[in-house]
Amino acid sequence: DVKVTQSSRYLVKRTGEKVFLECVQDMDHENMFWYRQDPGLGLRLIYFSYDVKMKEKGDIPEGYSVSREKKERFSLILESASTNQTSMYLCASSSFGGANSEAFFGQGTRLTVV
Amino acid sequence: GENVEQHPSTLSVQEGDSAVIKCTYSDSASNYFPWYKQELGKGPQLIIDIRSNVGEKKDQRIAVTLNKTAKHFSLHITETQPEDSAVYFCAASLFSGGYNKLIFGAGTRLAVHP
Numbered sequence: 001d002v003k004v005t006q007s008s009r010y011l012v013k014r015t016g017e018k019v020f021l022e023c024v025q026d027m028d029h030e031n032m033f034w035y036r037q038d039p040g041l042g043l044r045l046i047y048f049s050y051d052v053k054m055k056e057k058g059d060i061p062e063g064y065s066v067s068r069e070k071k072e073r074f075s076l077i078l079e080s081a082s083t084n085q086t087s088m089y090l091c092a093s094s095s096f097g098g099a100n101s102e103a104f105f106g107q108g109t110r111l112t113v114v
Numbered sequence: 115g116e117n118v119e120q121h122p123s124t125l126s127v128q129e130g131d132s133a134v135i136k137c138t139y140s141d142s143a144s145n146y147f148p149w150y151k152q153e154l155g156k157g158p159q160l161i162i163d164i165r166s167n168v169g170e171k172k173d174q175r176i177a178v179t180l181n182k183t184a185k186h187f188s189l190h191i192t193e194t195q196p197e198d199s200a201v202y203f204c205a206a207s208l209f210s211g212g213y214n215k216l217i218f219g220a221g222t223r224l225a226v227h228p
Contacts, residue, residue: 004157035218040123042203042218043158056213090157099214100146100207105157 003027006091006106013113019078021109023091031098032074034058034066037088037108046089049074050098081113116141116208120219128227133194135222137204138186146207147180147187148216153200161202162189194226 007022025032031050035043045058047066055066063085067075074093078085088110092103120137127133139147145166150158164171164178164187171178175194180187187206191198204219 040220042118042120042220043205044218045215048213048215050213056211058215092157099216102148102160102163103158103216105150105159107155107157 004091004093004104004106006089006109008109009107011109011111013078013081013111015082015113017078017081017113019081019111019113021076021078021089021091021111023074023076023106024072025074025091025093025104026072027093027095027104028071029093029095029104030071031094032068033092033094033099033103034064034074034076035090035092036060037090043090046076048099078111081111083113085111086113087111116210116217118204118206118217118219120204120222122222123220124223124225126225126227127194129194129196131194133191133198133224133226135189135202135204135224136186137188137206137219138184139206139217140185141206141208141217142182142185143209144185144206146214146216147178148205149176149178149189150203150205150218151200152203152221158203191224194224196226196228199224199226 033048034046091106148163152158205216
């Protein structure tokens with residue numbers, strides 16, 4: 001079974017903390033994505049990567065950065081967490097075709113910033 | 115900017131009835147339209163997709179139709195069952211900044227009552 005694993009299901013962090021969300025996929029996929037899910041807004045793309053050490057900004061990159069040092073791992077970093085970053089974060093991966101092919105999602109990390 | 119509108123936001127049906135969810139997109143160059151189902155506590159999972167060279171696609175009880183002229187596409191679920199209860203997201207591909215990205219609708223919460 002294909003698998004995208006996010007390191008935490010739930011996280012509570014304090015305002016101003018540096019937060020790391022980790023994602024690992026075991027399908028040897030080239031493409032990895034970070035989305036944010038909020039009620040009434042659907043999924044919004046934060047950052048994506050089509051190759052190791054490559055990253056591109058999505059639609060809402062402000063306040064976030066990413067790291068992809070290995071093909072299977074894509075990390076999302078909140079440099080200084082703020083309350084408006086309280087949300088559900090979803091990692092996904094896909095093979096050839098980038099966004100034009102099936103994306104496999106992790107189970108999500110619900111982050112609360114207090 | 116480019117967006118995908120999805121209606122309705124909530125849908126309640128009796129078991130055995132049909133359910134229809136509609137989406138419209140703004141970028142006429144979009145050529146890939148997936149539908150994802152998200153069950154409680156899980157990440158979204160692809161259930162069906164359609165490309166712009168096809169007008170309709172069916173997989174057992176689910177079907178998707180695409181009208182490129184009107185820039186809208188729809189998900190049809192027949193003979194609904196309680197296990198169809200979930201949040202459904204439509205998406206459309208967008209070519210921007212040299213890459214393909216997916217723009218998601220806001221989601222439809224479907225409840226199927228026994």
